[in-house]
């Protein structure tokens with residue numbers, strides 16, 4: 001046990017800790033070769049060319065970024081602080097060209113929070129919402145974009161073309177698509193973490209309808225490689241299709257849970273029966289958790305399109321399906337037609353006082 005091994009267990013008030021013996025191992029396909037190469041950890045990065053000049057960079061911290069060499073300067077995409085200056089080392093390992101352009105995928109500091117390392121002379125391109133958010137919450141490590149756009153923008157440097165597009169809020173407002181059409185490389189951050197179920201709570205996303213839709217929008221591009229921003233692996237179309245299927249299953253299970261436990265006042269009131277008025281929120285906790293557990297169980301036990309269950313197909317399924325189920329259940333209640341429509345004069349909850 002490490003320093004924190006025995007701490008922060010606070011019983012029924014907190015989250016329980018995960019134990020390896022309770023969870024499925026990551027599937028083999030989730031363990032690329034560079035993960036077992038000691039040099040990856042010594043250097044702090046791994047760089048790979050995905051298509052004529054367009055490179056993917058990953059770090060042992062699980063953060064991924066990209067850059068394009070053009071012959072007239074490097075276009076860097078993002079600057080995750082946990083990759084940090086190893087991003088510069090990765091660039092210098094393949095070219096002498098200076099970084100002249102930087103693209104911010106979105107405003108989150110875990111993906112662009114080291115951008116100041118590119119220096120004061122670079123052009124920084126981002127969506128106008130990204131600029132607005134960075135101006136509102138200033139951070140010296142995330143310099144303001146020098147050029148912004150609203151729906152579509154093309155960046156052409158030394159004959160290398162990148163098509164930038166904004167299709168609406170998903171993971172967060174201002175999160176853009178960055179597409180290299182000749183190289184068929186798409187960068188879209190924090191939607192699909194290839195080979196895994198993605199980080200908890202739909203990768204801490206804000207607009208879940210948009211986040212789910214982004215899986216379809218990614219597949220509208222003609223790409224061979226997807227830089228997803230995470231987990232030390234770039235993705236293929238197959239990875240995106242698999243991830244989409246997982247979240248479709250989760251959405252169906254969440255819809256069923258809501259229909260079962262939230263679509264009538266009677267169903268909801270079961271969770272409050274026998275509770276006194278000063279413990280009403282315990283009923284609310286149990287109502288939400290019951291829907292989440294229903295959706296989690298349904299998703300994890302489902303035999304999927306290739307005959308396997310999700311823990312056999314995607315890393316982290318037994319760990320984070322419950323978190324995703326919470327997000328999808330709650331977002332469905334907030335972002336879609338509400339099941340709680342009450343008729344005039346109908347009674348609300350009755351509690352035992």
Ligand SMILES: [Zn+2]
Nearest residue numbers: 106108171190
């Ligand atoms: Zn993010």
